[in-house]
Amino acid sequence: MSEGLRLDGVCILKDGVPLIEVDATVPPGDVLTVMGPSGVGKSTLLAFLTGTLPRGFAGMGRIILNGEDVTDRPAHQRRLGILFQDDLLFPHLSVGENAAFGLAPGGSRADRAARVSEALADVGLSEFEARDPATLSGGQKARVSLVRMLLSEPRALLLDEAFSGLDAALRAQIRGLVFDRARARALPVLMVTHDAEDARAAGGPVFEMEAWRPSAS
Numbered sequence: 521m522s523e524g525l526r527l528d529g530v531c532i533l534k535d536g537v538p539l540i541e542v543d544a545t546v547p548p549g550d551v552l553t554v555m556g557p558s559g560v561g562k563s564t565l566l567a568f569l570t571g572t573l574p575r576g577f578a579g580m581g582r583i584i585l586n587g588e589d590v591t592d593r594p595a596h597q598r599r600l601g602i603l604f605q606d607d608l609l610f611p612h613l614s615v616g617e618n619a620a621f622g623l624a625p626g627g628s629r630a631d632r633a634a635r636v637s638e639a640l641a642d643v644g645l646s647e648f649e650a651r652d653p654a655t656l657s658g659g660q661k662a663r664v665s666l667v668r669m670l671l672s673e674p675r676a677l678l679l680d681e682a683f684s685g686l687d688a689a690l691r692a693q694i695r696g697l698v699f700d701r702a703r704a705r706a707l708p709v710l711m712v713t714h715d716a717e718d719a720r721a722a723g724g725p726v727f728e729m730e731a732w733r734p735s736a737s
């Protein structure tokens with residue numbers, strides 16, 4: 521399969537010792553949920569995908585995105601969208617300027633402004649473009665983070681406990697919005713979460729990460 525995100529024989533070593541092994545394919549618009557105990561290596565897997573493994577770690581295997589091997593591409597060329605828990609908005613920029621920060625290059629100034637306005641309107645924030653982000657609710661901030669990320673025109677989404685700072689009702693709402701926009705853009709999603717409800721809502725397969733042990737043979 522050439523479309524979507526494929527982790528082909530991925531193995532990440534920490535100080536020379538295998539930490540995790542993953543073989544997985546995420547078709548366009550689908551969600552692969554990654555769960556597992558604290559410290560097992562979930563964030564490390566995301567760091568491998570984004571090309572930002574910390575010192576002491578080494579990754580093997582291939583990352584294939586829409587048929588293209590991006591394993592050796594520098595981080596900024598991979599075009600992966602990431603949402604973290606408590607994504608920070610720049611406090612000295614307006615909501616519109618925060619969103620524009622994600623904009624993929626190209627287009628006239630007017631075109632870029634229109635893309636920001638449209639994207640904010642798409643998540644119900646058209647009246648908030650000039651606002652100071654400090655005056656937004658948690659759900660509104662999460663929407664701005666989503667818009668900023670989508671404006672970068674990512675080829676896949678990575679979610680690292682992205683909904684953890686939100687209460688249950690808001691969590692469901694923002695999660696639905698993220699999955700919906702990912703489906704609409706046919707983006708494969710890899711979601712790291714501790715929350716069983718996130719996994720249920722995603723509806724896709726769950727990869728349970730376990731501490732690596734040498735095989736008995």
Ligand SMILES: Nc1ncnc2c1ncn2[C@@H]1O[C@H](COP(=O)(O)OP(=O)(O)OP(=O)(O)O)[C@@H](O)[C@H]1O
Pocket residue numbers: 534556557558559560561562563564565574575576
């Ligand atoms: N920058 C780093 N330098 C050295 N070791 C690290 C670094 N970041 C994480 N580790 C270690 O690597 C292992 C995997 O950590 P990781 O953060 O990927 O786990 P996790 O599954 O995401 O945990 P959690 O659910 O608590 O976020 C842990 O043993 C952790 O202590």
